[in-house]
Amino acid sequence: MDDERAAGTPAKRGPRRGVWIAGAAALAVVAGGVTYGVAGRDESPKITAETSVTPSATGPVVSADELAEQKMIAGIDAALKGRAAALQSGTLAQFLSYSDPKNAKLLQRDRQVFANLRLIGAKHVSYLRQLSFSPELRPKLGANARAVRIKMQTQLTGIDPAPRLTQVGFTLAERGGRWLVVDDDDAEAGDRGPAREPWELGPIEVSRGRGVLVISSPGEEKNGRRLVQEAVAAVPAVQAVTKRAQAGILVVAMAAPRSWAGLMTGGHPAGAVALRNVTLTNADGTEFKVTGSRIVINPTERKTADRFLLAHEFTHAAMAPLGDGAPTWLVEGSAEYVAYRLLDQSNYSNYVADERRAYRKAVKALAVLPIDGVFHGDYDENSYGVAWLIVEYIADKYGLATLNALYAETAAQTDDPVLRDKAIHKQLKLTDPALVAAVKQYRGA
Ligand SMILES: [Zn+2]
Known part of the structure; x- marks a missing residue:
């Protein structure tokens, strides 16, 4: 709803939030259904x-x-x-x-x-x-x-x-x-x-900025240029936290419904998706690696998508080449952490404080770290916020280098709970429930 931002706060992030496509099923989406190893x-x-x-x-x-x-x-x-x-x-x-x-x-x-x-x-x-x-x-x-x-x-x-x-x-x-x-x-x-490449969908407009290419629909070049500015503002926020960035990034912001993969998060359509770019690594065409991501904005959100939404998606893009084994709370929590940090630095610190307070209540109900399978449960509005607070705790308490090391280590693994526990213990010297207990106790930096 556009009126939510009229009050001087960013759009409420729940239903508009982006979604990260992770796991094997997602790779099929990303690669357009490329058949593996046949x-x-x-x-x-x-x-x-x-x-x-x-x-x-x-x-x-x-x-x-x-x-x-x-x-x-x-x-x-x-x-x-x-x-x-x-x-x-x-x-x-x-x-x-x-x-x-x-x-x-x-x-x-x-x-x-x-x-x-x-x-x-x-x-x-x-x-x-x-x-x-x-x-x-x-x-x-x-x-x-x-x-x-x-x-x-x-x-x-x-x-x-x-x-x-x-x-x-x-x-x-x-x-x-x-x-x-x-x-x-x-x-x-x-x-x-149903989704198609942006160049297959009739006439397009193209807007460029430093390391950014935005494709929009005819007559929407102004929105394309706005999104270039939003993207250019989002990139340093991502780099500051992840110490990584994609050299160039494509943002698709078209009116055409078929530009959009129609993905849902928490029972709502996502605001945007980070779709992995998959590249062949052998002549047979049977082996692949992730070499980046493109961002596709939900057509209904293209006029309101801002640097905060893009910071979330760009974080996914920056981390994607590390692998897809990281737990969802860490994947989404990191993306939210980058977005909230940018909000905090953009005169929205009151809004961020309100959000933090609201999600602290949800953290109270937690006994263990959120499990991947229930993270995107229907209408579970708290998953992203809770994940943000866990990541914020790790970043404040241990520093960004440790946060990123935990991400890199788990991303390179399979999504095995035993391996994840080992990585958490190695990086943070805590068990899963002890980490949750520490987050509950935490009252901010
Ligand atoms: Zn996400």
């Missing part, structure tokens, strides 16, 4: 948009069907390679030459995607056909049309340190001896839920 099941020839390997000559005689299959795969991969090369070099005519010339709607979408990626600035674009997904027939789009699953790798200039993976589904058909894209969004092959 290389062994692939039976198609090892020819991809990236590499071309001649099928072994030592095998049995290749049948006519197999030859036709190999020819098809080679044709599809040639089209994907040409299309990606055209995107990267900025050659529109070449890009469009790999699409069905009779499909005006597809060509229009292609022109828009091309223009958007040029506007955003892409240092690297490539399509890697997923070998574990056998091309599927799409008879409605042509007698020989095939849907393929593709890992699209996009590295945005000045933002991404490495190519980020997104999964997409294309259908290609043979026309006059060449394979052309006839559908750029096959739902089944793409298997990526």
Whole structure:
């Protein structure tokens, strides 16, 4: 509600709060549903948009069907390679030459995607056909049309340190001896839920600041520039606590519902999400690492999202490459700690004091540290605040270096309670219940 901020306090953070996507299920969201470790099941020839390997000559005689299959795969991969090369070099005519010339709607979408990626600035674009997904027939789009699953790798200039993976589904058909894209969004092959990349959603506006790129909807450039300023103000607050920062960060703040993954927190839609950027680390396309995050703002919050919300999400982004084993209270508590510190330093110290007082009451009910599985319980408004107070206690009592060491140690682990207890004991010399007892006793720095 906008009127909450009219009183001179930041927006009430409960329902608008961001959410951090953690754990294995989230990685699937982040990577757009990329299938992990399935290389062994692939039976198609090892020819991809990236590499071309001649099928072994030592095998049995290749049948006519197999030859036709190999020819098809080679044709599809040639089209994907040409299309990606055209995107990267900025050659529109070449890009469009790999699409069905009779499909005006597809060509229009292609022109828009091309223009958007040029506007955003892409240092690297490539399509890697997923070998574990056998091309599927799409008879409605042509007698020989095939849907393929593709890992699209996009590295945005000045933002991404490495190519980020997104999964997409294309259908290609043979026309006059060449394979052309006839559908750029096959739902089944793409298997990526309702959300789309910002450059797939029609015209966009782009606003830039130091290490920040904001993508907004047409006519909303002013809000984009506002968000650049908010982001630039949030970054030092994150660095001051975490001693880490992402070199460049993309913030998506579009009106389009499909820019948003529709994630919930505590029974409410989240205000924003930090989605991990996943990068391939082997040529097979089966191993990945987190190389950063992008921030996507809930379309309903895009006009009111501020530096405090962004500080929360940027903290997640800064910590993401450390791994996803950290307990949720530490993940969310750290992000809240950064946001509340920035509030405190931004003339909102009365508001922060009120919040602290309110959450201290909730801490009283605690016997052990909040468990991951119940942290995001329905309408549990206290999880984030309680987590904030625990982290604030650790930061005040032990210092930021110890807080960050605890984060790094647990993040690199699996989410095993025994390992977590060991890390807490090593860093803080306390057991889980003793830490909670100390937080209850604590009356502030
Ligand atoms: Zn969060």
